[in-house]
Amino acid sequence: MDARNKPRLVVIGNGMAGARAVEEILARGGAEQFTITVFGDEPYGNYNRILLSNVLAGSDDTSEIYLNPLDWYADNGIDLRAGVRAVRLDRFARIVHADDGTALRYDRLIIATGSRSFFPPIEGMWADDKTLLRGVFGFRSLDDCLSMIDESATRTRAVVVGGGLLGLEAARGLQQRGLTVDVVHSPATLMNAQLDDPAGAILRRSVEDLGITVHTGTATTGVRGADGCVTGVTFADGTGVDCDMLVVAAGIRPNVGLARGAGLTVQRAIVVDDHMRTIDDDRVYAVGECAEHRGQVYGLVAPLWEQAVVLADHLTGANPAARYHGSRTATKLKVAGVDVAAMGLKAPERPDDEFVQFSEPRLGIYKTIVIRDDKLVGATLLGDVRKVAFLMQAFDRGLPLPPERVSLLFDLGTPPVEVGAAELSDDAQVCNCNGVSKATLVACVQGGQQSVSGVMAATRAGKGCGSCKSLVTQIVEWAAGGAVADDPAGTWYVPGVPYPKPELMRLIRELELHSVSSVFAALVPDGREDAHSKMGLASLLHMMWGDEFVDEPDARFINDRVHANIQRDGTFSVVPQIQGGVTTADQLRRIADVAERYDVPMIKLTGGQRIDLLGIRKEDLPAVWADLGMPSGYAYGKSFRTVKTCVGSEFCRYGLGDSTALGIALEQRFQGIPGPAKMKLAVTGCPRNCAEALCKDLGVVAIEGGRWEIYVGGAAGAHIRKGDLLATVGTPAEVITLAGRFLQYYRENANWLERTYAWVPRTGIDTIRAVVVDDRDGLAAGLDAAMQKSVDAYREPWTDARQDDSDRYRTALPLIALPRVPVR
Amino acid sequence: MSGHVIGVLADIPIGEGRAFVVDGRQIAVYRMRDNSLRALDAACPHRGGPLADGLLDAGIVVCPLHGRGYDLGTGAESDGGPPACPHTATADADGTVRVVLGP
Numbered sequence: 001m002d003a004r005n006k007p008r009l010v011v012i013g014n015g016m017a018g019a020r021a022v023e024e025i026l027a028r029g030g031a032e033q034f035t036i037t038v039f040g041d042e043p044y045g046n047y048n049r050i051l052l053s054n055v056l057a058g059s060d061d062t063s064e065i066y067l068n069p070l071d072w073y074a075d076n077g078i079d080l081r082a083g084v085r086a087v088r089l090d091r092f093a094r095i096v097h098a099d100d101g102t103a104l105r106y107d108r109l110i111i112a113t114g115s116r117s118f119f120p121p122i123e124g125m126w127a128d129d130k131t132l133l134r135g136v137f138g139f140r141s142l143d144d145c146l147s148m149i150d151e152s153a154t155r156t157r158a159v160v161v162g163g164g165l166l167g168l169e170a171a172r173g174l175q176q177r178g179l180t181v182d183v184v185h186s187p188a189t190l191m192n193a194q195l196d197d198p199a200g201a202i203l204r205r206s207v208e209d210l211g212i213t214v215h216t217g218t219a220t221t222g223v224r225g226a227d228g229c230v231t232g233v234t235f236a237d238g239t240g241v242d243c244d245m246l247v248v249a250a251g252i253r254p255n256v257g258l259a260r261g262a263g264l265t266v267q268r269a270i271v272v273d274d275h276m277r278t279i280d281d282d283r284v285y286a287v288g289e290c291a292e293h294r295g296q297v298y299g300l301v302a303p304l305w306e307q308a309v310v311l312a313d314h315l316t317g318a319n320p321a322a323r324y325h326g327s328r329t330a331t332k333l334k335v336a337g338v339d340v341a342a343m344g345l346k347a348p349e350r351p352d353d354e355f356v357q358f359s360e361p362r363l364g365i366y367k368t369i370v371i372r373d374d375k376l377v378g379a380t381l382l383g384d385v386r387k388v389a390f391l392m393q394a395f396d397r398g399l400p401l402p403p404e405r406v407s408l409l410f411d412l413g414t415p416p417v418e419v420g421a422a423e424l425s426d427d428a429q430v431c432n433c434n435g436v437s438k439a440t441l442v443a444c445v446q447g448g449q450q451s452v453s454g455v456m457a458a459t460r461a462g463k464g465c466g467s468c469k470s471l472v473t474q475i476v477e478w479a480a481g482g483a484v485a486d487d488p489a490g491t492w493y494v495p496g497v498p499y500p501k502p503e504l505m506r507l508i509r510e511l512e513l514h515s516v517s518s519v520f521a522a523l524v525p526d527g528r529e530d531a532h533s534k535m536g537l538a539s540l541l542h543m544m545w546g547d548e549f550v551d552e553p554d555a556r557f558i559n560d561r562v563h564a565n566i567q568r569d570g571t572f573s574v575v576p577q578i579q580g581g582v583t584t585a586d587q588l589r590r591i592a593d594v595a596e597r598y599d600v601p602m603i604k605l606t607g608g609q610r611i612d613l614l615g616i617r618k619e620d621l622p623a624v625w626a627d628l629g630m631p632s633g634y635a636y637g638k639s640f641r642t643v644k645t646c647v648g649s650e651f652c653r654y655g656l657g658d659s660t661a662l663g664i665a666l667e668q669r670f671q672g673i674p675g676p677a678k679m680k681l682a683v684t685g686c687p688r689n690c691a692e693a694l695c696k697d698l699g700v701v702a703i704e705g706g707r708w709e710i711y712v713g714g715a716a717g718a719h720i721r722k723g724d725l726l727a728t729v730g731t732p733a734e735v736i737t738l739a740g741r742f743l744q745y746y747r748e749n750a751n752w753l754e755r756t757y758a759w760v761p762r763t764g765i766d767t768i769r770a771v772v773v774d775d776r777d778g779l780a781a782g783l784d785a786a787m788q789k790s791v792d793a794y795r796e797p798w799t800d801a802r803q804d805d806s807d808r809y810r811t812a813l814p815l816i817a818l819p820r821v822p823v824r
Numbered sequence: 825m826s827g828h829v830i831g832v833l834a835d836i837p838i839g840e841g842r843a844f845v846v847d848g849r850q851i852a853v854y855r856m857r858d859n860s861l862r863a864l865d866a867a868c869p870h871r872g873g874p875l876a877d878g879l880l881d882a883g884i885v886v887c888p889l890h891g892r893g894y895d896l897g898t899g900a901e902s903d904g905g906p907p908a909c910p911h912t913a914t915a916d917a918d919g920t921v922r923v924v925l926g927p
Contacts, residue, residue: 517839
């Protein structure tokens with residue numbers, strides 16, 4: 001049909017409800033039926049508001065919370081007016097007026113204006129009629145969240161008014177950003193909407209254990225300010241707390257002004273019928289937090305999904321009989337790091353309601369269930385939510401319950417979670433953030449999507465808080481009958497060049513490609529460069545060609561361009577080489593002189609037994625290196641880093657081998673060699689293992705009898721893994737040979753950014769031992785020669801860079817203001 | 825000819841960016857492999873990272889701090905995050921580089 005003749009659907013509100021309703025309408029062919037326009041007063045695509053607390057806490061980037069980026073609207077032919085607010089609705093002319101002066105006629109209208117933060121009347125909170133005092137925030141939108149993050153950088157002490165879900169999340173987020181935080185809650189129980197008194201008390205203890213001060217039963221009556229900025233709050237009893245930041249999370253209120261102005265019936269929110277239609281106007285629907293259905297206003301995400309389905313069924317005519325009957329609300333979330341699940345009743349209400357209660361306050365665990373007529377009508381889980389999946393199912397669908405009620409709270413010989421994928425009922429909701437059921441996932445697999453990532457992209461399951469990812473994986477694997485396909489691009493060494501590592505290396509060798517730009521030109525079908533692939537290619541070429549590698553600065557990450565590690569404020573960290581962690585008075589004196597001369601804000605001992613000078617300005621780097629007169633420690637590269645050692649036999653009364661001498665020898669030999677990821681080593685002089693050699697990429701342990709054990713694939717960072725014993729040898733020379741051969745085998749075969757702790761178990765220690773120690777495949781001589789080539793190609797980067805008079809070290813920005821590092 | 829003169833083409837190595845102050849505003853200017861120029865605000869809208877120091881290809885620049893990607897033409901963020909403000913940079917026949925500030 002011609003676009004001009006299609007009826008126009010206008011959606012006011014681009015939050016989770018509005019966007020979800022549009023998605024459901026599109027899924028029913030709505031794009032054929034309607035010309036769709038969406039107004040959103042935030043200047044972004046649609047994002048998952050539930051995850052704002054993760055953004056505040058720094059565990060999610062803002063990019064990770066988008067549900068529909070701006071492209072999605074264009075791809076679906078939707079006219080998105082982002083950053084435009086609908087200000088007036090004329091129902092008789094059927095026109096929406098927006099704050100940019102435009103007016104748009106509609107045939108059907110969906111109001112999805114959601115809620116806003118509620119600011120209780122507190123004296124002194126407002127600078128004027130419209131503006132909050134500087135330092136006072138609501139916590140509702142992405143902009144709120146980003147402003148809070150900015151502000152928190154220069155603040156030390158925050159008060160959060162409101163001890164509900166949002167308030168506790170705000171408190172935890174700010175605390176993780178280094179602020180001292182007090183939570184002030186006027187009811188006696190934290191999260192009193194969901195929790196009973198004992199549960200609230202246990203939650204309080206868990207929150208206080210995190211270092212957050214909690215005041216309950218305390219009403220905030222005033223805000224103190226000076227020079228237009230907040231300085232504290234006062235309570236009803238006359239006491240108070242000083243603060244330089246205040247977050248008000250005292251609830252939300254539906255945005256109903258527009259609807260009320262248009263003469264729609266508004267009680268607690270916009271009143272709708274069972275089709276999600278306003279009771280006054282058949283052309284106007286309302287959905288989400290701004291809608292009131294049978295006296296209920298829902299503030300959770302699951303009811304909103306159900307409402308959007310009914311609305312779309314009715315609006316598109318897909319199912320004119322579709323009716324919404326209200327939702328049973330169940331929530332499972334993490335509040336300030338504590339798992340909480342709550343559904344239905346908090347406590348028994350009738351004399352014959354069954355109430356089962358378990359409490360272990362010291363561990364922060366509390367569980368209750370309420371049963372009526374053999375059906376689950378309420379449950380609360382705090383601290384341990386392993387049983388939540390079954391309880392939610394039982395609650396939603398009135399499943400028959402086991403006679404031993406205690407088995408509802410604990411696993412008593414019931415099947416483990418893994419068996420759950422098959423047994424879970426089809427309509428069980430797997431992803432609670434995006435409302436994806438098991439049946440949807442199975443249908444997606446049956447529709448041809450055979451990889452976990454493909455199913456997740458197509459259904460968006462697991463793209464919310466991520467807590468269901470393992471269950472999604474299990475269901476996809478089960479539905480695919482174990483035949484889960486790998487993503488073809490998943491085998492490529494870098495995303496922009498379509499070859500796995502062995503083939504890529506063969507082609508690079510055959511075609512003699514010495515530079516990153518030549519790899520793109522020769523091996524990518526249209527020659528297109530890919531910024532995300534450059535760093536991995538540069539590393540690979542450097543490893544393969546040694547001094548024949550053509551080093552193009554525009555293929556290098558900034559750290560490798562300027563031989564230092566960029567910090568969050570755009571300054572750099574400088575770590576000189578201190579071989580084996582052994583230094584001298586002369587080196588220390590030079591480091592001290594440099595630190596004074598360049599006002600180095602922080603001098604830090606690293607985990608690798610070196611000295612880190614932090615906060616060096618980019619333009620000072622060459623001068624700093626010249627004054628240090630020490631080689632680079634390569635603390636910034638995907639490369640060999642350092643060898644940690646213990647005192648060893650020279651001084652230690654337990655020492656069995658000269659660990660410092662061997663550590664220095666290893667570091668001298670392998671300094672600076674590039675690899676797929678960083679390589680951290682250690683040598684320890686006896687099995688007491690003071691140098692922590694068992695959890696290094698390669699660790700050496702001296703044992704009785706003058707022998708040395710070599711461990712590989714250990715880690716003690718984001719992952720913890722004890723290394724596997726590769727070999728036990730008799731001399732330091734053998735250690736150096738096997739270390740070089742192992743590192744070369746790893747460099748040639750590991751994926752980009754794959755640390756040894758992943759590569760060693762993937763390859764298998766037996767295979768590695770066969771190649772590296774026993775030379776089963778006749779590769780040893782080649783590996784040794786390739787490593788020797790890399791060793792010979794070593795050039796000390798700081799020496800070269802000191803002569804660099806280009807503008808490479810020019811400042812790129814004075815960056816964001818940071819909290820000043822205290823000079824200690 | 826219009827626009828603020830910020831220097832000459834040779835100031836910017838091929839395939840890299842450099843930061844300039846234009847009318848009191850910090851701008852990152854990039855020189856593409858075909859010698860054409862692109863320009864964005866110098867500070868990453870995410871956490872203020874130095875976009876002039878980012879790795880780039882023909883389409884995007886990647887912020888060195890957290891890996892956000894910005895379209896060098898429109899400033900749009902690859903995953904739909906807040907965009908960087910785009911500007912127009914051109915080189916005259918004699919190599920003089922001019923910047924016209926964007927929207």
